[in-house]
Amino acid sequence: MVNRTLLVCSLAIALAILLAPGMTGLPQAPAAKAPNVSGVWGWGRCIDGTGFNCMLIEANSPLLTKRARSFVAAFDEVAAPKYDCAPMSIPHLYTDPYAYKLEQREDRVIISYEKDDVVRTVWLEGHGHKRPALNQFFVHGYSTGRYEGDTLVVETTRFTFDPMGLNADFKMPTSAQKRVTERFTREGNALVLEVRTEDPFFLNKPWVYRVRSQPTNAELALPWDCDLEAARQSLLLLKTSYPEDPEIKRIEEPKN
């Protein structure tokens, strides 16, 4: 005769095992099939027909707050971190004419860029990934992702304050409150990317653009291997906005 108590306990344990992933955040079996956005993608072109102009903000754009315009006016170009080989962040990474690669894995998506050899990890939701500690901020932020139908949606926050976070060529900054939402959708052979950038300090409203990229047959042209002398070569032609301040002596990195 089956022990009733033992049976009830067994059923309770079985039920707990079935419900545990949802309750504890442990990895679950994949839901619906994820859209395939993997591949190496070329420089995107604006879907609105403006070439790459949709990825640029003019200095007099009504999108920029007064704070942003004042920053641009005050910031000394020669202090831009790019002259020390610091990498660009998003959204600017998509603005320059280089390819990038998406690699979808079960619990994450890796996005690699030719430009500056940047690698971002998108931590897919539902896999128990722990968020970074509150005192951790990153040049490329912290990204989580999910699939919505045929779209990979990536949300990124925790950006460090970046004097060139919006655009490195026009000294446009972003704050630690920057939020970037990227939506990658396959359209036939092409990849459509929508980038939405929000920053309450420097943008009056979200800035959104959409670009379409074609697949490339080549791998990314890497390594980027930034050359410090080359990065600082442009400085020979630039003048500081503050000549009355002491001369800048830059840190020299030892050669490997």
Place this chain on the structure above:
Amino acid sequence: MKISRSLALFGLGLAVLISTTVLAHHSTNDVYDESRTIQISGKVVSWRLVNPHPFLVIEVVGADGKTERWDLSFGGSAAAPLRRQGYTPETFKVGEIINARGNPSLSSTVKGVLIRGGLTRQDGSRVP
């Protein structure tokens, strides 16, 4: 080698499309005078096909006989786009003569040219 007022034989070199595109959004008008175009010839001193921007330095003898270094810019292009156009680390040899046409730098202390329309060698052949 003197700065030539008369036109050297450049040919119609291919437009450096990538560089031109990058120029437009790298806002070079604070660095170069895009309302003027000059032509210079000089001896290669340094050529580095590196990131973020390859750079080519030539030595030009001015009308006064003095030698000046000129920095030739590909307009913000990185190494990969230039490689795709055929540039290699061996494209320029130190000492060879190169002709360049482009916008002069606005700097009063450093000579530079933003290349427009490509470069040619002493024999008139296009680079790369």
